[in-house]
Amino acid sequence: MSDLFSWALAPFSACACSLTLGALVLILLLFLLSWRGRVKRRHGARGPFPPGPTGWPLLGNLPQLDLHHLPQELMRLSKKYGPVFSVRLGTTKVVVVSGYKTVHDALLRHGNEFCERPVYPLIENNGLNNGVLWRRGEGHRVLRRFTLTTLRNLGLGQRSIEEHIIKESSFLLQQIGHHEGEPFEPFDSLNSAVANIICSMLFGQRYEYDDEKFVQLLHLLNEDFVLLGNASAKVYNFCPFMHYLPGSHQKLVANVGRIIKFINSKMNQHLYAESKLTPEDYIDAFLMQGAEQKNNDETLYSKGTLTLVLHDLFGSGVVTTSTTLRWALLLMVTHPEVQSKVQAEIDEVLGSCHPTMEDRERLPYTNAVVHEVQRYANILPLGLPRATSSDVNFLGFFISKGTYIIPLLHAVLRDENYWTTPYDFNPSHFLNNEGTFDLPAAFLPFGAGPRLCIGEKLARVELFIFFSTLLQNFSFEAPPGHPLPDLTPIDGLACGPKGYDLCAVRR
Structure with missing residues (x-):
């Protein structure tokens, strides 16, 4: 059956x-x-996705890259795959644009398409994505316009801010003079001088160089710029499950909390500003703008947003400029012949008169040295990360909206087509045959396009005045019997020099 x-x-x-x-x-x-x-469709009219090396499952190319020397690794890959290529970091596809022409095209000719920020877990998980530096969308454009307008109203680009920097440089000279030619680490002095400029604009206040709480706060800011860009951070940002594991990202959380606490204390002292007629600093201006829009439920000008914007402006306004100045003094120690030529030019042109921005044309060699320090120091070699704001056809490749972009500034400032000795410290990169200052097109340390550094103008003034004033008054040398300091940078979001001691000898 x-x-x-x-x-x-x-x-x-x-x-x-x-x-x-x-x-x-x-x-x-x-x-x-x-x-x-x-x-x-992908390989038709819209073009293919940029080529790149084959990666591992889940981890992508992370195991194949030396994350401690990522800018150099990406330059190596660009020689194989071209100026537009891709890597996979974890499960995230990243497009790298390399070399001056390519970066210029991306950030300027296609600036609107390459102006967004990607989701950056270390920033998102610390609540920092709603300031002005890391914010996405229209909110960034609104806050950027407000910030630039407010800083101009507070003296940026005017003689008043220059006079303020000149005054602060006199305090810096006194602080360095206290060492009487004995070895010291210039980190704290340079940080405090630069920080006092941005603090005066944001908070309406400056601090003494021996204020221990303030000095400690500046250490936290500098440490954060290392933590945001070291090898551990690179892995974390593309393998965010590490959030629950011990690591340097936990230190970042603690640092941010302490910095925010300081900023909130400054902000709370200004709450009366809503009734002012004229703002005296950035906090005043922001609170007054918020008071005007208090009936707008969608206003950006909340006190929570103000805290995060201040964090962005305070951190970026201090760390990048002070780091560049630390590189400047280090390079004068390791290149005494350059230091001597700068001092001879200042002595001949200015004598004992204080340097000003008007003197740049009369001090072409000094101006060239300041720019070459920025190029050589290369403190933001990966730039700040970008993302495409829309689908874009770029140099024959199709890149979809939201793709993570690395504008490889390291490859711009080391582009052999524009710099005769790209890996050497050489001020002649910025001098023509007649010995006058000449600015090459490939000088892009501040980035370019809609996300150009907000503090570019302020940084230019600070770097020239602080540097020329210091060399007018001191000669910087390695401590007797000590080898010349190491020029290997520290890995981080902003790549500063390793700690070093020097002697400042009065001239």
Whole structure:
């Protein structure tokens, strides 16, 4: 009976198998047609995705890259795959644009398409994505316009801010003079001088160089710029499950909390500003703008936003400029012949008169040295990360909206097509045959386009005045019996020099 039953059902079982097999074949055909369509669209009018090395499952190219020397690694890959290529960091596809022409095209000619910020877990998980530096969308443009306008109203680009920097440089000279030619680490002095300029604009206040709480706060800011860009951070940002594991990202959380606490204390002292007629600093201006829009439920000008904007402006306004100045003094120690030429030019042109921005044309060599310090120091070699704000066809490749972009500034400031000795410290990069200052197109330490550094103008004034004033008054040397300091940078978001001691000898 059972045999008879099996025989009776056999045609139906065969039919079921045929149907199942047919369904699988149909699904496979549909998949292949769909895949072919996607490939055709991707490689058709819109172009292919940028090429790059084959990665590991889940980890992508992370195991194949030296994350401690990522800028150099990406330059190596660009020689193989071209000026536009891709890497996979974890499960995230990243497009790298390398070399002056390519970066210029991306950030300027296609500036609107390359102006967004990607989701950056270390920033997002610390609540810092709603300031002005890391914010995405229209909110960034609104806050950027407000910030630039407010800083101009507070003296940026005017003689008043220059006079303030000149005054602060006199305090810096006194602080360095206290060492009486004995070895010291210039880190704290330079940090405090630069910080006092931005503090006066943001908080309406300056601090003494021996204020321990303030000095400690500046250490936290500098440490954060290392933590945001070291090898551990690079892995964390593309493998965010590490959030629950111990590591340097936990230290960043603690640092940010302490800095925010300081900023909130400054902000709370200004709450009366809503009734002022004229703002005296950035906090005043922001609170007054918020008071005007208090009935707007969607206003950006909340006190929570102000805290994060202040964090962005305070951190970026201090660390990048002070780091560049630390490189400047280090390079004068290791290149005494350059230091002597700067001092001879200042002595001949200015004598004992204090340097000003008007003197730049009369001090072409000094101006060239300041710019070469920025180029050589290369403190933001990966730039700040970008993302595409829309689908874009770029140099024959199709890059979809939201793609993570690395504008490789390291490859711009080391581009052999524009710098005769890209890996050497050479002020002649900024001098023409007549010995006058000449600015090459490939000088992009501040980035370019809609995300150009907000503090570019302020940094230019600070760097020239602080540097020329210091060399007018001191000669900087390695401590007697000590080898010359190491020029290997520290890995981080802002790549500063390793700690070093020097002697400042009065001239």
